[in-house]
Amino acid sequence: MIGRRRGVNRVVQAHEDVDDLVRLRRQLHQHPELRFTEQQTAAVLAGRLASIARVRTGVAGTGLLAEIEGRTEGPSVLLRADMDAYPVQDAKQVPWASTNPGVCHACGHDVHMTVMAGVAARLAADPPARGSVTVLFQPAEEIPFGATSGAAAVLADEALRDRRFDAVLGLHCWPDLPVGTIGVDRVTAMAAKDAFRFEVTGRAAHAATPALGRDAILGLAGIVNLLHAGVARSRNPHELVAFNIGTIAGGASQSQVAERAEATGTLRTHDETVRARLKEVIERIARQQAAALDLGLRFTWANEMPPVRNAAALVALARTELPGVVEVADLTEPPLTTDDFALLAALGPSLYVKLGVTGEQGGAPLHSGAFDVDERCLDVGVSALERLTRAVLDGRLAAPDGHGDAGAGRPGPGDRADAVEAVGA
Structure with missing residues (x-):
């Protein structure tokens, strides 16, 4: 495990867009919305992304897709961020505290959205030579008893129903890790x-x-x-x-x-x-x-x-690519938290990493009204996910036969059932 101080010290060099990322994160944090009511959240994201990507709104009700094409055909990547807030009162005394009584981004979904919007912006500013990236902003990850999962609703939506990707990538805020660190689980990322x-x-x-x-x-x-x-x-x-x-x-x-x-x-x-x-x-x-x-x-x-299982090839890619960008923690004890990101393995091999969000002063646990992040994590998350995305697009992801360029043998819609079975094995 990476030491806490080393992780914190690694994030002193920031990109030029950091202030913009912080503003977006605080805007989203101030205006949280519960599952399947994320209209204002979707509008903010769509307005931000419309000039740099092809945006499709109304996905699974309140979700949206932002698609960025490379200059030629190649591998495809899906990036996922959950959108909904948690039904708990914001207990923080900060200018960006929630203005919606009894509702708070206590699980870090505001950070997840900001990171993926940041990745989209950096990819659009320097388009990949080949391939395509689809950013999914998914509603309703928090699931009350008997309610529909947002990921299940997304999979049933015509926008993604028959699609497959070479890699499905996501991340989650992780208070147990220091800011500057990305945690990678060897196999099981969530229970x-x-x-x-x-x-x-x-x-x-x-x-x-x-x-x-x-x-x-x-x-x-x-x-x-x-x-x-x-x-x-x-x-x-x-x-x-x-x-x-x-x-x-x-x-x-x-x-x-x-x-x-x-x-x-x-x-x-x-x-x-x-x-x-x-x-x-x-x-x-x-x-x-x-x-x-x-x-x-x-x-x-x-x-x-089901549990979230990381694809072995993507774990290997993360261990190769990320140390040049951030500190990487090899997580050997999988948690007992859960996430409907597990269902998105139906769209392709998946990797769910943990974003360290805790600074020198410590922090509160997830689902607490006191939960907040060291905002230096935003640049870390964007840099890590951009690096992984470009690595897949550049053909550095090993295909199932052990060779590079996973996109060369990408299955079509007719191969989906067999491919899903292989991913879930």
């Missing part, structure tokens, strides 16, 4: 996630006569405790797992034995065998405990998201 909800049904009664009712809240509390214990005792020490109950609601009155109660939570894993085993354990415990207390139970799984 799989399965969300669940269980609704317990009992029988209402007056609080003074509890024997006449069946308490749904008491039953739910027992299920929650047993689930935490059951998951903990059903995983081996070396298995990376995160289990969480995130919401609980129930009851109608303080003077009533509750008739209904519900809880939602998530299971995050890396290994498919572990994932299947723990899903069975969770549902079985909930059903058995409800039955033991003579309570009804409705159990639902939703938002099942």
Whole structure:
């Protein structure tokens, strides 16, 4: 792992567009919008990119594409940035704090958009000799229970439905890394996630006569405790797992034995065998405990998201190309966070890197209203993604047969199913 001070010191040489990047990032941060409502965000980006790229708006509702062509045909690259904000109050006392109550860019999507807009601007200023670049600004990465993933909506949109790319690149703000650093996971960049909800049904009664009712809240509390214990005792020490109950609601009155109660939570894993085993354990415990207390139970799984897997050829490319631009951290412990970037592997081999955003003064975690970044990370992110993009366009990405120039054998729409299977293997 790269040392924190070394990473910070690496970013003293800035490009001329840094002030412009900072202005854009702060503008986006001040005006955050929730999933599938990113109209103002899309308008800002479209207005900025219209003079340098072919822009298509309305992708998956509020998303957009910006396309830049090289002078001749060649490899193709998709760059992705998520657009939506997080439903949390901005707690920062800074001039660029959110002006939208209860909504904040607490996951760094303002940074992601700024970086990709910056890459587009630098590519347009010095067009590649060959190939093409498509920048996707994707809505709705944050996914409430049972809601549609923005990446899934993008894949269903005619703008990208039948397309394939030689490389699909993205990045995410990473508070655990110092500014000046790009982290590259060897294989797994994000975990799989399965969300669940269980609704317990009992029988209402007056609080003074509890024997006449069946308490749904008491039953739910027992299920929650047993689930935490059951998951903990059903995983081996070396298995990376995160289990969480995130919401609980129930009851109608303080003077009533509750008739209904519900809880939602998530299971995050890396290994498919572990994932299947723990899903069975969770549902079985909930059903058995409800039955033991003579309570009804409705159990639902939703938002099942695969892990983000980095393509080996792109990992190798990053390790070769990026050390000349930024400090590179070899990440050996994959996180248990998730991202619907995983679905975009259907469009081509993918790489998701981590952007160090923490300066000398430290910082707050993701999804916190206090989350902010050391804005020197903007130039770092743009420089790193521009270098990777140009490397692919120049034919320095190894093809599946081990030779360079992946674009020479790029599959067409008819080859998509086989190509997707190979990427996901």
